[in-house]
Amino acid sequence: VDNSNGEVHYLDPYAFTEYDRWTKHADMAYQYAKCIEANIRDDYARNPQASPLSSTNISIYFDIWCSMNGRFQQRVYDPRVDLLKAEWSPFKHTSWSLPLLNELNYMRPKLKTMTDEVMAWSNYSDVIFVADFPGLTLDNYISTDLTNVTLTILAGNVRYKSDDEDESYFLTAGKSFGLQSGETHHITTIGLKPSSYLYTFMNKTMIDSATPVTENINQKPKKPLLPLWDEFRNRIKNYKEFLKHMANCVLYLLYDVPIPMEVRERN
Structure with a gap:
């Protein structure tokens, strides 16, 4: 966030x-937040006109989601905390590191059952389980690659609002809501307890690209005439990866920060 004008900017998580x-x-x-700050300050000092920022008075927030051992997708860090001002010590509890939502562990067997049911609908159906903390908001974009997207509340109370509608909706456990792609x-999540919900959807891209299988399933696959050629191509591919890693090491020595080659080339 550019604190001089309040504008929000998004950074590639793997930029550095x-x-x-x-x-x-x-x-x-x-440490990574401090690394990002240092690189942004250096870039701004070299060429402030090319920077999207109006100053180096910035704040950095991380909104990271993760599923631990088949549990719900949940936040790892508090997205409201500026990590440049956050406190951290190896001898103290990290207040902005969010706890595991163990109170929802009783639903784990149900998640497996529901996943099996959704996956049985079609070869292109899938499901994502999400849990969130009270007072926090999930901002989610539904890709146009997905269709038949449905939101179902499993536990807790939530307020749903779409950018294309002025009205918001209060949803409780058991309620479902159809979502538009794009x-x-x-x-x-409202109230004092965490919420949990799921998205079910179909992968439209996979459906459109699916082609019927007309070949005889009993027919044995043909062996390549030159199997050594595949081995040679694999060796070439591995050699390119080796050179790429070596180039990244050189960039690290030059810039004192690990910068992937593709990022340097894109910039």
């Missing part, structure tokens, strides 16, 4: 790292 361990470790997230909606 190839790895995602920081998404699950508070100490790494804290639209953004907002789900706010």
Whole structure:
């Protein structure tokens, strides 16, 4: 967030790292936020006219979701906390690291049953389970690749609001709501207890690209005339990956921060 004008900007999570361990470790997230700040300040100092920011007076927030061992998708860190001002110490509890929603563990067997039911609808059906903390809002965009999207509340109370509608809706456990593809909606958990809900959907892209299988399933696959050619191509691919990693090491030595090659090329 640019604090000078209040504008919100979004950053590629892998802009300055190839790895995602920081998404699950508070100490790494804290360090990565400082790394982002340092790089933004350096870029702004070199060429302020090319920067989308009006100043280096910024705040950095992480909104990260994760599913732990088959549980609901839930937030890892409090998205309302500016990590540049957050406190962190190896000897203290990290207040902005959100706890695991263990109070919903009783629903885990039900999640498995519901997943099996949805997956049995079609080869292109799927389901996502979400849990959120009281007072927080999920902003979610439904991709145009999806169709027949339905929101169902499992527990708790939520307020649903779509960007295309002026009216908001109060939904309780057991209520379902059809969603339009290509639209953004907002789900706010209200009350004192966490909410849990699920999305069911069909993958429209996979449906459109599906082709009937007309080949004889008993027919044995043909062996390539030159099996060594496939091995040669795999070796070439691995060699390219090796060169890519070596180039990233050189960039790390030059810029003192791990910058993936594709990011440097894109910039």
